[in-house]
Amino acid sequence: MSKSRNEVINNILSNILVNHTEEELQITTYNKGQLIVNESDPMHIMYFVISGKLKVYKEYENGKTMLLGFEDGFNILGDVEYYSKRDTTCTVEVIKEVELIKVDFNIINERYSDSKQFNDYIIKQLSEKLIDSQLNTRINLVYKLETRLASYFYSLYDEETKTTIEIDSLADISNNLGCSYRHLVRSIKSLIELKVIRKEKHIITILDFKKLKELSRGNVYENTSNKEEN
């Protein structure tokens, strides 16, 4: 069950940012298409995501990208980079308007490095991310392309507004999903034949969301496990 916006804010302020000041309460909004984290930039802020949807991917020198997953709702970004002191290894792009609270690494240093509550929360969160990451490793091996493709559309679809999905080039999607171009084209055709989607150039219309959800087997790209527990 996903929590309401207020419940998430309340959770962040009373369980994580326990030593917060008014200044930190500022909520920043990022719009669709904006990058919150860019692989090439140094990381010096921890982000506490309240709402919205994110796409996490890795870029290669040759311009190819690989999908690492989608994140919906509450999430923490920059924790791994803060504690490991290593550079970020992925790019985080907004898929659906995101609200978040930013906290500079200096403030974390000063006010949270000794906070048991903060550290306990982060450590639990990191453990869950690690399990999710290990599960992700297996997505390409365990799930058929049809399931991954249905999950991909499922993640990009906005159930509330029911708008169409604008997709990247098929070459980009095949990189993202780790399949051949030909295999991708076949799978899209199969979804069209099943009347689950309609495709006009770069626009995908979801015709049968129930069936899409079924085919996505609960969406293999979004791990709801930790959301249920928070």
Place this chain on the structure above:
Amino acid sequence: MSKSRNEVINNILSNILVNHTEEELQITTYNKGQLIVNESDPMHIMYFVISGKLKVYKEYENGKTMLLGFEDGFNILGDVEYYSKRDTTCTVEVIKEVELIKVDFNIINERYSDSKQFNDYIIKQLSEKLIDSQLNTRINLVYKLETRLASYFYSLYDEETKTTIEIDSLADISNNLGCSYRHLVRSIKSLIELKVIRKEKHIITILDFKKLKELSRGNVYENTSNKEEN
């Protein structure tokens, strides 16, 4: 640079298990082939590995296994399960004799849940594991099978004793490396033609370790990043 056995023990006792008793100092040895962690068993012990080599993999219902990686030297097992309170998602098998210190979750609860030093160490370790896990996700995509196969043999080879490697069935290896049986057979043939290995039934002899190391591109299955920092 890998640390000496004494340095690792000293690191564990003075930086992690800071509230240790004599009882905890007991070092347990596991032999080649033994399972330290079994996917199907509940986890209630944290393991502080001092030396040896481990193979981490995931088993499927159909008997197939997928390689998640090899771990050499110092490592912590059970931390993710302790903090996330979730079941373990992989099996850990000894490849080369392992020495470790076991600490029951109850003792961690009693004596370490309030230890800043313990928690700081674990949190840094988890962050590094998470980065490594994300890098692992990409191994099959980024590296050619030849590189993965060379890394696989590299991990199983014991430089000191220079003994031959007893391998599983080729079907098992192809599952492990996420490739087809045919592709694996071709790659093994190519290593034989390059005079890097010799194969007699299930026995692999390393003929040219320098070349194997080169082909493995520094071994894509073992992340040395955090070892260097510890």
